[in-house]
């Protein structure tokens with residue numbers, strides 16, 4: 001059983017803060033500071049260009065990929081990190097469409113994160129082959145999978161509501177229709193158990209700065225099923241995905257395996273921080289995380305609903321259909337969130353009216369959840385949100 005008191009000590013959380021936004025940006029792991037320092041001073045400072053070999057910077061994308069792969073049920077050698085999640089979504093979809101050249105429809109849903117849809121739209125436009133991006137409501141996805149679909153591209157856990165798709169079932173239907181399955185795990189990796197290999201998923205992507213605590217701008221990851229790794233043709237054919245980058249051939253020849261999904265020079269300092277952040281996960285069983293996350297989320301919902309009727313649950317009520325976050329609708333949700341933050345309870349807001357709360361068992365406690373719920377109820381019941389400083393919108397909500 002995971003010792004959650006010990007995992008909380010892994011993080012450096014400011015005093016007086018209840019942090020319920022680890023689904024957006026995980027907090028600072030204590031060991032990340034010394035690790036970043038060492039990478040900068042001893043490696044970059046001391047080894048200069050030699051760091052690529054001596055400090056094994058060049059292997060980090062694959063080594064860290066395997067550390068993340070363990071958390072999402074991926075086979076060793078099938079995850080690599082690099083770039084941003086938007087880029088990885090583009091790469092996965094481009095590769096999927098090349099695998100199904102005769103089909104012209106990409107299926108996604110209106111619960112997807114906008115950047116995934118924007119990237120798909122841009123890719124389809126520049127392909128210029130008459131592809132269609134078909135967006136249906138989340139509950140209509142399974143009924144919309146047919147033999148015209150090239151790829152089913154979905155985000156497993158909805159960023160706004162926490163609603164979770166049935167990965168096994170939808171992947172099975174996708175394959176029965178002869179299409180390629182792509183899952184975005186941005187709100188799943190480190191939040192809920194995922195079994196990519198068991199579900200037979202073709203490709204997956206995700207980010208490392210949310211539940212994996214890799215720090216702002218930490219690199220993303222991409223998974224390609226081992227059966228496809230030597231077939232997929234990388235659209236972003238960068239030199240570090242080449243079979244022999246240092247041969248400096250004029251012709252592109254993709255590397256064997258997952259390495260072909262690398263693009264360019266990886267961010268070494270940010271990878272070092274992520275490497276440190278992943279230490280806490282080595283001993284963790286995702287089933288323990290899931291059980292605890294459900295306890296915390298259920299406690300939050302019941303406390304909020306018994307304290308006020310002014311907010312309404314925007315997340316599925318059945319915990320089996322939710323990831324590790326809970327959203328409540330409130331007509332002045334933005335202002336109420338600012339009032340909460342002013343009282344040390346940090347969540348966030350997603351338009352038009354959703355207040356989002358992420359639950360991270362690694363550091364959130366039951367006591368914090370009770371206090372956060374009580375504070376939210378006070379703010380909406382007493383109208384504490386109705387002050388000019390809370391109504392003024394910042395660029396990042």
Ligand SMILES: *Cc1c(COP(=O)(O)O)cnc(C)c1O
Nearest residue numbers: 084085086113115155159184186
């Ligand atoms: C957070 C998130 C992103 C963010 O993409 P970046 O390229 O890292 O900015 C993309 N997709 C989903 C589903 C997300 O939740």
